[in-house]
Amino acid sequence: MALTFYNTLTRALEPFKPLQEGKVGLYTCGPTIYNFAHIGNFRAYVFEDLLRRYLEYRGFEVKHIMNLTDVEDKLIRTCRETGQPLKALTAKFAAAFFEDVATLKIKPAQLYPAATDHIPEMVEMIKVLRDKGHTYEDKGSIYFKIGSFPGYGGLGHMDLSQLQSGASGRVDADEYEAEEARDFALWKAWDADDGEVYWETELGKGRPGWHIECSAMSTKYLGPHFDIHCGGVDNIFPHHENEIAQSECATGKTFVNYWLHCAHLVVEGRKMSKSLGNFFTLRDLVGKGIDPVAIRWVLLATHYRQPNNFSFDAVEAAKQSLNRIRDFRIRLAEVRGDGADLAELCEKCRAEFEAEMDSDLNISGALGAVFNFVRDVNKALDEGGAGVRGAQNALDLLDRLDAVTGILAPSTEEEAPAEIMDKVLARQQARRDRNFAESDRLRDEVLAAGWVIEDTPKGPRVKKA
RNA sequence: GGCGGCAUAGCCAAGUGGUAAGGCAGAGGCCUGCAAAGCCUUUAUACCCCGGUUCAAAUCCGGGUGCCGCCUCCA
Structure with missing residues (x-):
């Protein structure tokens, strides 16, 4: 096409x-x-x-x-x-x-x-x-x-005969x-x-x-x-x-x-204006602690010829969507061993993405294809049907699509600091000792410090909350 | 006054004549020591309202309503 x-x-x-x-x-x-x-x-x-x-x-x-x-x-x-x-x-x-x-x-x-x-x-x-x-x-x-x-x-x-001079009120005719x-x-x-x-x-x-x-x-x-x-x-x-x-x-x-x-x-459904209090520069939003990539997501994810409704609910949804993509990439990077190469799923996603984008940059349809891909690959991973090569193919595809969208990159978050990792290790020991009260207490402490622990078969994963 | 665009679930949003993608949020289940993450199932008797065309309309036509934009320096 x-x-x-x-x-x-x-x-x-x-x-x-x-x-x-x-x-x-x-x-x-x-x-x-x-x-x-x-x-x-x-x-x-x-x-x-x-x-x-x-x-x-x-x-x-x-x-x-x-x-x-x-x-x-x-x-x-x-x-x-x-x-x-x-x-x-x-x-x-x-x-x-x-x-x-x-x-x-x-x-x-x-x-x-x-x-x-x-x-x-x-x-x-x-x-x-x-x-x-x-x-x-x-x-x-x-x-x-x-x-x-x-x-x-x-x-x-x-x-031209219908133009009304000064109708916009912007000039003094x-x-x-x-x-x-x-x-x-x-x-x-x-x-x-x-x-x-x-x-x-x-x-x-x-x-x-x-x-x-x-x-x-x-x-x-x-x-x-x-x-x-x-x-x-x-x-x-x-x-x-x-x-x-x-x-x-x-x-x-x-x-x-x-x-x-x-x-x-x-x-929020209204024309942006200072009097309504819904007028924002990029700096205003970043100053509120919003991830700029989430802002990019909201600005990008609506087809360009449609009015785009920027809302804080939409920003929150975008942030969650971003997390989903980033977690997916982390999961892929951790894949070990042999298994399916996922070539068919990658090809299907690529073809759908391109067909949607070819059609007047239908980004919403294109992102739909990406999310279907995420779900299908997650399913394959759950079923143990994907190997290192498959995971790499999936990551390569995401990189290529990120070059187009700028919203599919891995998280750039830093490693957790040593004192956090100490607590994570202590929690692991408590879990081995089946002292769950202690392990949950440590998990809450780590969370309070701004880090989330996700247990995986290969050990705990620590992410910024 | 003239012209143009848009109106789809709680929210964001595709689809533009053949019986409603996707995301977020919600509900139930699997997994887990419990969570988180992930997976599965589920969530619009139906697409602003009223007419019309058609075997068939969210999708075409007419009329409303609402929102947005342009009509001299605003993306």
Whole structure:
């Protein structure tokens, strides 16, 4: 079965065909680094990570570019209010973002180009658009005339005549300077509020609009026409719509073949908002002692086009699921002797996993296949029907699937400290003496210290509680 | 006002015309000195509501209700 993606452009499932055999150009809209990213943002980045990892699993060489938006209204306001230079502010949050990416085991993109490092590229593209008659100037700012691009509205399937100016409440329409409210800024002329944030260019003194950065940088690093562009559904209109307009008008080429967008995340069934008290950054959650891999699990385990309901019950369930996988791996690692090689079970799991993932990254179905595998192999182990080779085959398969999901790795927990192990040994002696009151007392002590004892035929196993 | 998405057990979540995957939690059993882990069995007369199409619908159509999103810089 062929790898298939749902393309926002056509609103249909399409077999994936890269422009170049075996290679994929992937551009994903990254964060605006004016604050710590929240878990809703990471839902998108985790989805993109899954996409990228699965493409690599499928043998594609993926060139993944994620931009960092480091000049924008909120940033400029903060600079003005705090007196900090723009770069100092963005450097701090960029560093925080990369820490968070590592925490969630997101595979880093090959490149994270920042908007402010690509002003010349943006100026160049705006000049081309100007020369081709797609722009107009007003009070020093340059706007893109959407009426000059016949395909405008194709991605969002928007009927332009129905657009209500300012309906989102995000802008003050009265202050808007474009000829038509639907037109968008390519270049914004400097005004006093911008303070020190400006560039002197052939277009005048000012700063770029938001949309142009993605067009300029994706073209620079992936070429004018590339394979996949991702983002959250909120990016469909206007951001991606505008990117298409700019890029296709500037280069005369098709911009992107496949547009993939993920649905939003809600928390406890409600839109995440500070007033509801359900707004979380990754740091907030890790600070509560939640295993980051459990967070990754919750963000990942819902199909990307479904709304994801992040709840603490779901985190708890994910944590238990993780334990199940980790315990399973421990059990496999302890297998000794000859026995079945489990080749059939491994092959069945692999085939089901791939079939589900091929189908527009159906991760829920794919994880279902993994859990069926865990159950079937556990059963084989119970019946003494598996040997070292089988266990190794199973572990190898989990490693391969972990390369895709990032949630099937062994526990990285440390060994229990010596004083705990002393108590474990003392408990063993008490058990041999059939002094169960003492052995249970020692087990409770060990548990109180944060370690769980599981007795196995080969002796006690000690795990972090 | 316009447009789009979603609604499946206590919770999370697949399935999108042929009779409800999987996980977590719960119940019973096996194993264990007792536990834990694991295994087995079990847990939705049925998929938001009301109509309709069909031999057959969670799945298609129409109408509701609720939630989420977009309609100029939010993943």
